[in-house]
Amino acid sequence: MSSEPDPGTARDTPSVPLLDVRNLRVRFPGPREGRRLSWVHAVEDVSFAIDRGRTLGLVGESGSGKSTVGNVLTRLVTPTSGTVRLDGQDVLAARGARARELRRRIAMVFQDPYASLDPRRTAGATVREPMDVHRTHSGRAERNRRVAELLDLVGLVKETAARYPHELSGGQRQRVSVARALAADPDLIVLDESTASLDVSVQAQILNLLRQLQDELGLTYLFISHDLAAVEHVSHRVVVMYLGRLMESGDTDELYARPAHPYTQALMSAVPDADPAAERDRERILLGGDPPSPLDPPSGCVFRTRCPMALDACADPVPRVAVADDHTAWCLRTEDALSPERLRGLVH
Numbered sequence: 001m002s003s004e005p006d007p008g009t010a011r012d013t014p015s016v017p018l019l020d021v022r023n024l025r026v027r028f029p030g031p032r033e034g035r036r037l038s039w040v041h042a043v044e045d046v047s048f049a050i051d052r053g054r055t056l057g058l059v060g061e062s063g064s065g066k067s068t069v070g071n072v073l074t075r076l077v078t079p080t081s082g083t084v085r086l087d088g089q090d091v092l093a094a095r096g097a098r099a100r101e102l103r104r105r106i107a108m109v110f111q112d113p114y115a116s117l118d119p120r121r122t123a124g125a126t127v128r129e130p131m132d133v134h135r136t137h138s139g140r141a142e143r144n145r146r147v148a149e150l151l152d153l154v155g156l157v158k159e160t161a162a163r164y165p166h167e168l169s170g171g172q173r174q175r176v177s178v179a180r181a182l183a184a185d186p187d188l189i190v191l192d193e194s195t196a197s198l199d200v201s202v203q204a205q206i207l208n209l210l211r212q213l214q215d216e217l218g219l220t221y222l223f224i225s226h227d228l229a230a231v232e233h234v235s236h237r238v239v240v241m242y243l244g245r246l247m248e249s250g251d252t253d254e255l256y257a258r259p260a261h262p263y264t265q266a267l268m269s270a271v272p273d274a275d276p277a278a279e280r281d282r283e284r285i286l287l288g289g290d291p292p293s294p295l296d297p298p299s300g301c302v303f304r305t306r307c308p309m310a311l312d313a314c315a316d317p318v319p320r321v322a323v324a325d326d327h328t329a330w331c332l333r334t335e336d337a338l339s340p341e342r343l344r345g346l347v348h
C-alpha cells in the first residue's frame with residue numbers, strides 16, 4: 001500500500017476514457033444568514049472516468065451529491081468549477097452546434113417513470129421527442145419506424161406506442177423511459193435511481209435489460225444508486241460518495257471484496273443478507289450521529305465526525321491511498337481499516 005497519488009480512475013488504460021470528470025465542484029445558494037449568503041457544498045473536488053462500454057456505479061446515502069453529479073452531465077446543473085470531457089471534448093465550454101451535439105450524446109433515465117413521463121403524451125410521442133429535438137431521424141415515417149424499433153429493443157410490443165403512461169405498468173413505463181433515452185443514439189446514459197421505485201422482480205428485469213442493451217449497443221452507463229446490491233450487479237467500477245466527497249473508488253469485485261474506507265465498510269455492513277443464517281450472524285458497524293450540514297462541512301475528512309476510527313489528524317487534508325491497482329481510498333486510516341483486528345472492536 002502506498003500514499004502515492006492515484007487517479008482513482010481507469011486512466012492507466014492508454015485510450016481516452018469516454019467520460020472524464022475532473023475536480024468537479026457544485027455549490028448551491030443556501031439560506032441567507034442576515035446579510036451573508038450561505039452555500040450548500042453539494043459536490044467538492046470529485047474526479048472520475050468511465051471507459052466506453054463500461055458502467056460506473058455512483059453510490060452513497062441520500063444527500064451525498066450523486067444526483068447533482070448526474071445533473072451536471074446532462075446540463076441541468078451548472079457546476080461552480082471543474083471539467084467534464086466526452087471523448088476528449090470539453091462539454092461545459094462547448095457552445096452552439098457542438099454543445100447540442102454533446103447534449104445528444106448524453107441521455108438520462110430518471111427514478112420515477114410516472115413523474116418523468118408526460119401523462120398527456122402517448123409512449124410513442126415520448127420516445128419520438130428526442131429525435132425531434134436533436135433532428136436525428138428525418139421524416140415522420142422514419143421516426144415512426146425508429147419508435148417501433150426502439151420499443152422492440154426494450155421488450156415492448158409496437159402497440160405500446162399508442163398507450164398513455166396510466167395504461168402501463170411501472171416496469172413498462174421504465175422501459176419507455178429507456179427507449180426514449182436511446183432515441184437520439186447517445187453514447188452515455190445517466191441512470192439516476194432508475195430502478196428504485198420498482199418491485200424487486202421488475203427491478204431485476206430492468207437491470208438485465210440495461211446489461212443486454214449495453215452488450216448490443218456498446219453503451220456506457222453512469223449508474224447512480226443508494227442500493228449497493230444493484231450497483232454491484234451492474235457496475236464494472238464503483239465510486240462511493242459521502243457529503244459531496246469521494247470516499248473510495250475501484251474495480252467492483254475488488255472494492256466489494258475488500259472495502260477499505262470505514263464509510264464503505266459501514267454502508268456494506270448495513271445491507272441485509274438474503275441467506276437467513278448469514279443474516280443472523282451479520283456484523284453491523286453502527287455510525288453515531290447524523291451527517292453534518294452541507295452548509296458547513298467539517299475540515300479534512302467530512303466523514304470524521306461519524307467515523308469510528310477518526311483521529312485528530314483526520315481534520316487535516318485527506319491523503320489519497322492506493323489500496324490496489326484500481327482501488328483508491330481517501331482515508332488516513334486505510335491500512336488500519338483493512339486490518340482484521342480492528343473490525344473486532346467495531347462490529348455489533
Ligand SMILES: Nc1ncnc2c1ncn2[C@@H]1O[C@H](COP(=O)(O)OP(=O)(O)OP(=O)(O)O)[C@@H](O)[C@H]1O
Nearest residue numbers: 028029040042061062063064065066067068069294
Ligand atoms: N437546487 C438545489 N439547491 C440547493 N441545494 C441543493 C439543490 N439540489 C441539491 N441540493 C443539496 O445538495 C446536496 C446533494 O444533493 P443530491 O440530490 O445531489 O444528493 P443525492 O446523493 O443524489 O441524494 P438523493 O438520493 O436524496 O437525491 C444535498 O444537501 C441537497 O439538499
